[in-house]
Amino acid sequence: MSETKKNVYNPKEIEENYYRLWEERNYFEIDGNRSIQQPDKHFTIMMPPPNVTGRLHIGHALTFTLQDIIVRYKRMDGYKTLWQPGVDHAGIATQNVVEKQLLAEGTTKEEIGREAFLERAWQQKENSQDAITSQLRKLGVSPAWSRERFTMDEGLGNAVKKSFKQMYDNGFIVRDNYMINWCTHDGALSDIEVEHEDHMGKMYHINYPLSDGSGNITVATTRPETYFGDTAVMIHPDDTRHNHLIGKKIKLPLIEREIEIIADSHVDMEFGTGFVKVTPAHDTNDYEVGKRHDLEFITIFDEKGILNSYCGEFEGLERLEAREVIVKKLDSEGFIVKIEDHPHQVGHCYRCKNIVEPYISKQWFVKKEFAQKAIEKVNNGEAEFFPSHWINSYNAWMSELRDWCISRQLWWGHQIPVFYCNDCGHEWVEEGDAPTHCEKCDSTNIYQDPDVLDTWFSSGLWPFSTLGWGNGEFGKGSLWSEDDMKNFYPNNLLITGFDILFFWVARMLMMGENITGELPFKDIYLHALVKDEHGEKMSKSKGNVIDPLETIDKYSTDALRFTLAVLAVQGRDIRLSEDKLEQSRNFTNKLFNATNFLQLNQKHFDDLDPANIKTPLGRYMLARFNVAVKETREFMDVYRFNDAATVLYRFLWGEFCDWGIELSKASKESVAELGSIFKESMKLLHPFMPFITENLYMRLSEETLEEGESIMVKAYPTVSEVDDEVIKQFDLIMEAIVSVRRCKTLIDKGNQKIEKASVKLPSGSDLEMMKPFIEKLGKVEELTFVDEKIANCVTDVSDNLETFISTDDVDMSAIIGKLTKQKEKLEKEIAKLNGMLNNERFVANAPEQVIATNRKALEEASEKLAKVEGELKGFA
RNA sequence: GAUCGCGUAACUCAGUGGUAGAGUACUUCCUUGACAUGGAAGAAGUCGUUGGUUCAAGUCCAAUCGUGAUCACCA
Numbered sequence: 001m002s003e004t005k006k007n008v009y010n011p012k013e014i015e016e017n018y019y020r021l022w023e024e025r026n027y028f029e030i031d032g033n034r035s036i037q038q039p040d041k042h043f044t045i046m047m048p049p050p051n052v053t054g055r056l057h058i059g060h061a062l063t064f065t066l067q068d069i070i071v072r073y074k075r076m077d078g079y080k081t082l083w084q085p086g087v088d089h090a091g092i093a094t095q096n097v098v099e100k101q102l103l104a105e106g107t108t109k110e111e112i113g114r115e116a117f118l119e120r121a122w123q124q125k126e127n128s129q130d131a132i133t134s135q136l137r138k139l140g141v142s143p144a145w146s147r148e149r150f151t152m153d154e155g156l157g158n159a160v161k162k163s164f165k166q167m168y169d170n171g172f173i174v175r176d177n178y179m180i181n182w183c184t185h186d187g188a189l190s191d192i193e194v195e196h197e198d199h200m201g202k203m204y205h206i207n208y209p210l211s212d213g214s215g216n217i218t219v220a221t222t223r224p225e226t227y228f229g230d231t232a233v234m235i236h237p238d239d240t241r242h243n244h245l246i247g248k249k250i251k252l253p254l255i256e257r258e259i260e261i262i263a264d265s266h267v268d269m270e271f272g273t274g275f276v277k278v279t280p281a282h283d284t285n286d287y288e289v290g291k292r293h294d295l296e297f298i299t300i301f302d303e304k305g306i307l308n309s310y311c312g313e314f315e316g317l318e319r320l321e322a323r324e325v326i327v328k329k330l331d332s333e334g335f336i337v338k339i340e341d342h343p344h345q346v347g348h349c350y351r352c353k354n355i356v357e358p359y360i361s362k363q364w365f366v367k368k369e370f371a372q373k374a375i376e377k378v379n380n381g382e383a384e385f386f387p388s389h390w391i392n393s394y395n396a397w398m399s400e401l402r403d404w405c406i407s408r409q410l411w412w413g414h415q416i417p418v419f420y421c422n423d424c425g426h427e428w429v430e431e432g433d434a435p436t437h438c439e440k441c442d443s444t445n446i447y448q449d450p451d452v453l454d455t456w457f458s459s460g461l462w463p464f465s466t467l468g469w470g471n472g473e474f475g476k477g478s479l480w481s482e483d484d485m486k487n488f489y490p491n492n493l494l495i496t497g498f499d500i501l502f503f504w505v506a507r508m509l510m511m512g513e514n515i516t517g518e519l520p521f522k523d524i525y526l527h528a529l530v531k532d533e534h535g536e537k538m539s540k541s542k543g544n545v546i547d548p549l550e551t552i553d554k555y556s557t558d559a560l561r562f563t564l565a566v567l568a569v570q571g572r573d574i575r576l577s578e579d580k581l582e583q584s585r586n587f588t589n590k591l592f593n594a595t596n597f598l599q600l601n602q603k604h605f606d607d608l609d610p611a612n613i614k615t616p617l618g619r620y621m622l623a624r625f626n627v628a629v630k631e632t633r634e635f636m637d638v639y640r641f642n643d644a645a646t647v648l649y650r651f652l653w654g655e656f657c658d659w660g661i662e663l664s665k666a667s668k669e670s671v672a673e674l675g676s677i678f679k680e681s682m683k684l685l686h687p688f689m690p691f692i693t694e695n696l697y698m699r700l701s702e703e704t705l706e707e708g709e710s711i712m713v714k715a716y717p718t719v720s721e722v723d724d725e726v727i728k729q730f731d732l733i734m735e736a737i738v739s740v741r742r743c744k745t746l747i748d749k750g751n752q753k754i755e756k757a758s759v760k761l762p763s764g765s766d767l768e769m770m771k772p773f774i775e776k777l778g779k780v781e782e783l784t785f786v787d788e789k790i791a792n793c794v795t796d797v798s799d800n801l802e803t804f805i806s807t808d809d810v811d812m813s814a815i816i817g818k819l820t821k822q823k824e825k826l827e828k829e830i831a832k833l834n835g836m837l838n839n840e841r842f843v844a845n846a847p848e849q850v851i852a853t854n855r856k857a858l859e860e861a862s863e864k865l866a867k868v869e870g871e872l873k874g875f876a
Numbered sequence: 877g878a879u880c881g882c883g884u885a886a887c888u889c890a891g892u893g894g895u896a897g898a899g900u901a902c903u904u905c906c907u908u909g910a911c912a913u914g915g916a917a918g919a920a921g922u923c924g925u926u927g928g929u930u931c932a933a934g935u936c937c938a939a940u941c942g943u944g945a946u947c948a949c950c951a
Binding site: 007008009196203219220221222223234266267268271272273275276277278279283285286342343344345387389390392393396397400498501502529533535566567569571572573575577579580582583585586587588589590592593594595596597598599600601642643646649650654657658661662665738741742744745748750751752753779829832833836839840841842843844845846847849850853854857861 | 878879880881882887888889890894895898899900901904905906908909910911913914915916917918930931932944945946947948949950951
């Protein structure tokens, strides 16, 4: 078991203390990196505030990991960095959680009343906020905790009132009767709070008798209970089957209310019977028809869905329960023609899953025109989506926008800051404290609108309300300061999931633009969902949920973070699996052991100064490091987390450990330099793996975090001059080593040490420098450099060199087979290159550099082919 | 119905017009001065299909098939 193993990295010992020390030292705060801050460099990113409803899930882990990577990078790169934390009151969601708690206790919100209910909701908020933020800390994230906000704290409440007034005064907020989405449990919903789900329902064909007794017409409906609200039947004016009936009257079954047959081109003649019942108060399309034809709007059930007196004997039944009862009665009276299965989509409340009803109600709305400038500015490139294709979804949604219903019949939320006077009927918005008198007639007989605002109204202000905008005096100097709007607005970046593009991102864009005159952020990075290894959505019922806290326990925070980063490819779902986590865990172990190796030789390593890197191997690793720094920075700057993580993995494992450390075994004097480079690469990796990089950096500095300054406030590595010459030399050394190893497999000495081997290198090579490396890693006792093939040997031909190992007895057929295959491959390559180079149009059109590259490739391939053919001749 | 993704090695996926890449798995081998959560060598691809543009296409365009997401409508 791992407990008994030596040399295995144990993250738990390390992660425990570091986070506490970092936080205590205020490294996460905007001036936490004061020692390396550069003037006029600011970076802002807002944390999407988690709901105060539940615990941390893997989606949180992804989004906060990506944010933390960027924030740590910017902080180390000298930016005054604000990562603004906070939590969201999550109106309906939280209210439902508390209602469930009450239900379990055998009571209801109505029983305990609004005041006691809100107390319970605040308690839920406190508990959940504590839980979520302590779980976030386990992820190693570094937001400015001292500035933590809550969407319903007093300052943000002030900002809500101020912005509401501004929007009201500008005519963007209005109150009117609309047909809205009504949840009989949660009240009014905006369009996007309704989820349409496929559902196998029934289509009921019902006979409506003509008033003159001349027969029946048949209408088809999926919601028969709504017929009590019918105020017309319509047909298409061009429908020659039926248009002679236009203007005739029919009598509704059972209740015998008389309605007219009207003509409207909204009817699809191909569908159903051609007759459509019109229920203006309970159907979105019929609402429009009703307005066009000036029909009566009959509402047949109340806010809880209980049928009213328009429904005759069915009054008092609940709308869904009533359906079966009504149909049974209609059938027994002979009105039902037939009932068919009918697949269709039904709208459900996104919070309580209740079936949503179109319902006429007086509500507060934000006019769709409010979004206009935000659409224009985004399309002018003032904000940029990553991946860029999201602008299509943004535009599609924005262009079809309808007025946004912002009033909610809830208790938990920002109460709408509108007051009404019972005496003079005056209505006004109050952005200050609650008034005691009507501002017009001075009456004290006034009341505040009982509804609260959509939760997304206050979160729409998040990019600037957290910076003190509209907060009044609340939090000034502690939670925010007067410079904040100047320094941190607009925010540089938003990172969030695409699932809240419309709910949140679009709302922030329009609110920010209107209220501050500027879009709230420049870059918008939308990440995908985290799915399981088979690409399935994670869900409790499927049992495929990966819990980030359990994952951290098993693999470490660093491993989870690195895995999420390496999988975070723009525009693709993230398939998380144990395999990937293991790979990252192994990577941490590799880094741990690289440090162990370095410290076999010496304990302390200086920080990197390129001028002090003198040995050939040191200069080579420095050159590779520089390439890694350049690529990492470039990928981070365009939010290509996966590419940056892959570069780091490749450099640290594939280049530093597999080659650098191994080569250093033949060049002990280079170890001190490699240690410095390794320390510097811990800085490069730090944003991804904050804990292990801190630990290894400290170990190699012979310091502890308790005494030393954290890696997280040291300058991020920059590119120094890359030595191309030394790269060439080591490419040759490594090619020779691989060639020797390959050659040894021909004599079945794969990994064993052999006495002699000969290598033919290109002229001008620094043989003396190269020799010890090739001997050590090729495991050759004595290496000789030759100009010609030696007698009785096996050969390996590689691009720039050949290896010979003398032998008396070996199976030549394998070697011949291998060489033949090599020959065929080269011939193919040469033919291809020749084809291109002999093509006049290629030579005329292709860039010179491409032509030169191909010429060189042809030359090299031809030379290599000659060698291979020479070898084959020797066996003939 | 509309829009937007995705289709590359057995698997999971990178790939930015210029000779097809990684990790895992696989084959063969190795306890070497850190790491077997390790090391070495190797094998493995009609880049969904068909056209087009181009000197040159996995990459750009069109069509098509498969697959997924979002939005809308369905009386």
